[in-house]
Amino acid sequence: xxxxxxxPQSLIILEGKNCTxxxxxxxxxxxxxxxxxxxxxxxxxxxxxxTFSENTKSNGRYTATLDADTKQSSLHITxxxxxxxxxxxxxxxxxxxxxxxxxxxxxxxxxxx
Amino acid sequence: EPEVTQTPSHQVTQMGQEVILRCVxxxxxxxxxxxxxxxxxxxxxxxxxxxxxxxxxxxxxDDQFSVERPDGSNFTLKIRSTKLEDSAMxxxxxxGQRNTEAFFGQGTRLTVV
Numbered sequence: 089x090x091x092x093x094x095x096p097q098s099l100i101i102l103e104g105k106n107c108t109x110x111x112x113x114x115x116x117x118x119x120x121x122x123x124x125x126x127x128x129x130x131x132x133x134x135x136x137x138x139t140f141s142e143n144t145k146s147n148g149r150y151t152a153t154l155d156a157d158t159k160q161s162s163l164h165i166t167x168x169x170x171x172x173x174x175x176x177x178x179x180x181x182x183x184x185x186x187x188x189x190x191x192x193x194x195x196x197x198x199x200x201x
Numbered sequence: 202e203p204e205v206t207q208t209p210s211h212q213v214t215q216m217g218q219e220v221i222l223r224c225v226x227x228x229x230x231x232x233x234x235x236x237x238x239x240x241x242x243x244x245x246x247x248x249x250x251x252x253x254x255x256x257x258x259x260x261x262x263d264d265q266f267s268v269e270r271p272d273g274s275n276f277t278l279k280i281r282s283t284k285l286e287d288s289a290m291x292x293x294x295x296x297g298q299r300n301t302e303a304f305f306g307q308g309t310r311l312t313v314v
Binding site: 122124129130131132133134137177188189190191192193194 | 205234236243244245246249257290292294301302303304305306307308310
């Protein structure tokens with residue numbers, strides 16, 4: 089069964105600190121992996137997208153890594169800001185056309201002063 | 202910047218009534234999706250649509266659900282006879298080619314009473 093597991097479930101950090109979120113997946117055939125940020129009551133917004141051959145991708149203060157052998161990914165947030173408070177969702181696309189997205193349960197991040 | 206737009210933002214309906222949720226995907230995109238998110242739960246795949254037909258659907262997407270692209274721009278989700286458990290945020294998404302990011306709309310909050 090295709091599954092995407094994320095940890096931790098929730099996280100509280102102080103503004104300015106770094107954090108790393110984890111994602112493990114059992115999706116086959118793998119097409120790509122995405123990290124999304126979802127503010128409460130809003131649609132998910134894409135942060136990064138990585139294919140099988142990519143190990144790392146950055147988008148500003150966000151850096152995602154992918155190990156396709158161990159089927160693990162991480163999202164590292166540097167110098168956190170209050171506006172980073174949101175749910176961060178790991179999403180894996182699979183199938184021949186990369187057609188279907190399987191969402192993880194998300195990590196709820198709260199950044200405090 | 203192009204975006205996916207959804208209307209209405211909030212819909213309240215009585216159990217047993219039909220609802221139509223509307224989406225305008227990004228104009229040059231080829232793949233269209235509907236997802237839903239029950240409050241406090243993860244985003245779940247409903248259906249994908251490509252080349253004017255359903256390409257995949259989940260077990261949630263039963264005979265009560267249908268999708269249509271009536272005029273080449275709008276993409277609609279119809280729920281024929283709503284149930285209380287259909288209450289959720291419904292997200293429309295679209296993307297271009299394979300391995301490109303999917304853009305999500307802001308969602309329609311459906312409340313069935």
